[in-house]
Amino acid sequence: xxxxxxxxxxxxxxxxxxxxxxxxxxxxxxxxxxxxxxxxxxxxxxxxxxxxxxxxxxxxxxxxxxxxxxxxxxxxxxxxxxxxxxxxxxxxxxxxxxxxxxxxxxxxxxxxxxxxxxxxxxxxxxxxxxxxxxxxxxxxxxxxxxxxxxxxxxxxxxxxxxxxxxxxxxxxxxxxxxxxxxxxxxxxxxxxxxxxxxxxxxxxxxxxxxxxxxxxxxxxxxxxxxxxxxxxxxxxxxxxxxxxxxxxxxxxxxxxxxxxxxxxxxxxxxxxxxxxxxxxxxxxxxxxxxxxxxxxxxxxxxxxxxxxxxxxxxxxxxxxxxxxxxxxxxxxxxxxxxxxxxxxxxxxxxxxxxxxxxxxxxxxxxxxxxxxxxxx
Amino acid sequence: xxxxxxxxxxxxxxxxxxxxxxxxxxxxxxxxxxxxxxxxxxxxxxxxxxxxxxxxxxxxxxxxxxxxxxxxxxxxxxxxxxxxxxxxxxxxxxxxxxxxxxxxxxxxxxxxxxxxxxxxxxxxxxxxxxxxxxxxxxxxxxxxxxxxxxxxxxxxxxxxxxxxxxxxxxxxxxxxxxxxxxxxxxxxxxxxxxxxxxxxxxxxxxxxxxxxxxxxxxxxxxxxxxxxxxxxxxxxxxxxxxxxxxxxxxxxxxxxxxxxxxxxxxxxxxxxxxxxxxxxxxxxxxxxxxxxxxxxxxxxxxxxxxxxxxxxxxxxxxxxxxxxxxxxxxxxxxxxxxxxxxxxxxxxxxxxxxxxxxxxxxxxxxxxxxxxxxxx
Numbered sequence: 001x002x003x004x005x006x007x008x009x010x011x012x013x014x015x016x017x018x019x020x021x022x023x024x025x026x027x028x029x030x031x032x033x034x035x036x037x038x039x040x041x042x043x044x045x046x047x048x049x050x051x052x053x054x055x056x057x058x059x060x061x062x063x064x065x066x067x068x069x070x071x072x073x074x075x076x077x078x079x080x081x082x083x084x085x086x087x088x089x090x091x092x093x094x095x096x097x098x099x100x101x102x103x104x105x106x107x108x109x110x111x112x113x114x115x116x117x118x119x120x121x122x123x124x125x126x127x128x129x130x131x132x133x134x135x136x137x138x139x140x141x142x143x144x145x146x147x148x149x150x151x152x153x154x155x156x157x158x159x160x161x162x163x164x165x166x167x168x169x170x171x172x173x174x175x176x177x178x179x180x181x182x183x184x185x186x187x188x189x190x191x192x193x194x195x196x197x198x199x200x201x202x203x204x205x206x207x208x209x210x211x212x213x214x215x216x217x218x219x220x221x222x223x224x225x226x227x228x229x230x231x232x233x234x235x236x237x238x239x240x241x242x243x244x245x246x247x248x249x250x251x252x253x254x255x256x257x258x259x260x261x262x263x264x265x266x267x268x269x270x271x272x273x274x275x276x277x278x279x280x281x282x283x284x285x286x287x288x289x290x291x292x293x294x295x296x297x298x299x300x301x302x303x304x305x306x307x308x309x310x311x312x313x314x315x316x317x318x319x320x321x322x323x324x325x326x327x328x329x330x331x332x333x334x335x336x337x338x339x340x341x342x343x344x345x346x347x348x349x350x351x352x353x354x355x356x357x358x359x360x361x362x363x364x365x366x367x368x369x370x371x372x373x374x375x376x
Numbered sequence: 377x378x379x380x381x382x383x384x385x386x387x388x389x390x391x392x393x394x395x396x397x398x399x400x401x402x403x404x405x406x407x408x409x410x411x412x413x414x415x416x417x418x419x420x421x422x423x424x425x426x427x428x429x430x431x432x433x434x435x436x437x438x439x440x441x442x443x444x445x446x447x448x449x450x451x452x453x454x455x456x457x458x459x460x461x462x463x464x465x466x467x468x469x470x471x472x473x474x475x476x477x478x479x480x481x482x483x484x485x486x487x488x489x490x491x492x493x494x495x496x497x498x499x500x501x502x503x504x505x506x507x508x509x510x511x512x513x514x515x516x517x518x519x520x521x522x523x524x525x526x527x528x529x530x531x532x533x534x535x536x537x538x539x540x541x542x543x544x545x546x547x548x549x550x551x552x553x554x555x556x557x558x559x560x561x562x563x564x565x566x567x568x569x570x571x572x573x574x575x576x577x578x579x580x581x582x583x584x585x586x587x588x589x590x591x592x593x594x595x596x597x598x599x600x601x602x603x604x605x606x607x608x609x610x611x612x613x614x615x616x617x618x619x620x621x622x623x624x625x626x627x628x629x630x631x632x633x634x635x636x637x638x639x640x641x642x643x644x645x646x647x648x649x650x651x652x653x654x655x656x657x658x659x660x661x662x663x664x665x666x667x668x669x670x671x672x673x674x675x676x677x678x679x680x681x682x683x684x685x686x687x688x689x690x691x692x693x694x695x696x697x698x699x700x701x702x703x704x705x706x707x708x709x710x711x712x713x714x715x716x717x718x719x720x721x722x723x724x725x726x727x728x729x730x731x732x733x734x735x736x737x738x739x740x741x742x743x744x745x746x747x748x749x750x751x752x
Contacts, residue, residue, distance in 0.1 A: 019399035197616035237437040240573035
């Protein structure tokens with residue numbers, strides 16, 4: 001018997017009491033009873049997004065909210081700048097392309113974060129940019145971008161800033177309003193500790209003006225309709241009721257722990273993991289590592305896909321492999337959501353065992369010992 | 377204390393064991409473990425849709441699948457015929473309009489079903505129609521359309537037939553393949569006895585050819601991507617894992633009961649309800665009533681909105697009011713999904729009590745007595 005231990009950057013483990021809350025009797029969504037829940041959720045979620053702006057909720061995966069941020073802010077022939085340092089940055093370009101939006105693609109080497117001077121130059125060279133897209137944590141590489149600095153540069157232009165914080169929110173600091181982020185996007189199955197099925201998008205007044213002007217076609221992801229319903233604590237389409245009931249409880253848990261403490265917890269787990277991994281003789285892949293997920297280079301001679309597979313199928317611990325060109329070359333351990341020190345220790349222990357089995361000369365217990373040392 | 381009794385045409389009650397299945401430990405979606413579940417689901421759901429074609433699953437509400445059927449089957453400037461006899465028929469026209477698709481709107485009087493000869497004439501007069509949209513059960517009126525006859529007419533043309541069976545599937549007979557329905561759309565929170573958050577779309581080879589040709593923009597709802605992933609029992613975007621775990625169990629329950637028996641159960645509950653309502657001196661609104669939901673005319677002198685409100689807030693029984701022009705003029709009692717005879721009796725009993733309170737001269741117990749008589 002192996003328990004299932006989710007140590008991937010989404011889906012993440014769901015707290016048992018949240019699972020049970022979602023198992024409560026189904027209620028109808030067009031009732032004062034559900035609208036009271038939504039009203040409560042709408043107030044509390046602003047604190048998690050660190051914004052006073054509306055945070056809209058969709059029944060979709062995070063990619064749906066990414067599409068929402070393209071089809072509602074832009075018009076045909078508009079130009080957007082996309083910071084692409086991994087699979088999820090690239091997704092914004094793909095969506096723009098589908099809708100006839102021209103993109104200036106700033107391709108950052110995978111494993112590195114966006115360079116602020118380069119971004120500044122790109123914005124100067126392309127004065128017509130309407131929207132800048134960035135990821136907070138680029139899940140595919142484990143890199144966190146310096147959104148505060150990016151936002152400062154974007155603030156000097158007419159463009160709005162959209163941040164994909166799907167895996168980063170609650171792990172890496174993101175002061176949406178204070179830093180001047182216009183749109184923050186998130187998904188339910190990451191730091192928000194819920195099953196997948198909800199996507200979130202906060203929107204500033206500046207970005208709402210673009211919504212008014214946008215001529216791209218949309219229906220399900222229409223922000224005008226969503227904003228109109230939002231004012232009445234309602235949704236244009238049937239919401240994912242059970243997930244929203246769970247969200248209400250998750251938000252209570254988060255506000256009780258406190259956003260500052262949550263980010264500190266993630267930072268601590270990330271730091272312990274990086275220290276452990278280095279103690280095992282391994283190398284961190286991300287130059288500016290996120291608190292959401294630690295990407296580790298697979299050591300030479302070791303089959304990276306076998307590592308992930310053995311971890312999952314033999315140890316019951318789901319870590320993530322690499323994506324794109326880094327398939328088999330990196331693996332990723334999450335610190336995201338409902339995770340604590342002993343989850344991290346279990347993951348490190350499992351990796352020690354599996355690396356040994358795969359012929360890598362690791363000193364058993366070296367990573368775990370490092371964590372214990374740092375904890376005492 | 378009043379229990380919450382959902383007697384609305386979606387969301388419908390979720391069986392307790394399904395609620396608990398969805399509360400099981402979260403697993404990752406890109407694993408052989410989840411793919412085995414999806415493979416199982418993909419096979420079983422075909423029997424519910426009565427098709428051999430792929431049934432694709434989206435993390436969205438039913439409206440998302442309706443949009444999917446527009447943006448993937450049509451191209452800009454194409455012409456579609458939309459049978460509109462209520463709010464949900466009209467939605468197809470709204471979506472087409474957003475995407476620059478011309479529609480021939482066949483406006484059926486609310487409460488009536490589509491007339492086959494009129495449809496035949498419309499198709500003859502408009503030879504360029506590429507897609508015909510119909511609802512199975514028009515939830516807003518409680519009318520069931522004669523899809524078998526509609527499909528026969530459409531089969532004589534080059535058009536494909538899309539049926540919104542969101543509330544009708546499992547309640548009203550729908551032989552997708554046998555009748556020649558190209559696309560059947562459904563949502564999770566109706567006859568499928570799940571919380572809202574999943575949408576479904578089955579697609580015939582003929583309709584898949586239109587997908588190849590369509591030039592309308594789409595990303596999240598892209599059927600090419602969905603069909604490609606489907607072949608590997610995968611999804612392009614993160615699926616709503618917990619809902620799909622519940623779906624797997626729901627499908628087992630449904631196949632055990634048998635599709636024929638399920639439809640018979642719905643027909644019986646609908647019949648009992650109609651008889652009870654008539655025994656109370658009320659009139660059925662739909663001329664060709666669906667087995668999913670019974671729409672009843674609010675008797676003169678009674679406030680229809682107060683009826684729905686009192687039922688919900690005082691009796692704990694959620695029935696639906698009217699929509700559009702029929703707000704306050706009709707109310708709707710569902711027979712959909714996880715409902716049995718005593719749910720129906722409770723709803724009828726509640727209506728007797730509330731009608732009496734609202735000053736309507738109902739003989740208390742008359743509706744319930746009628747049901748009991750029919751059951752003995």
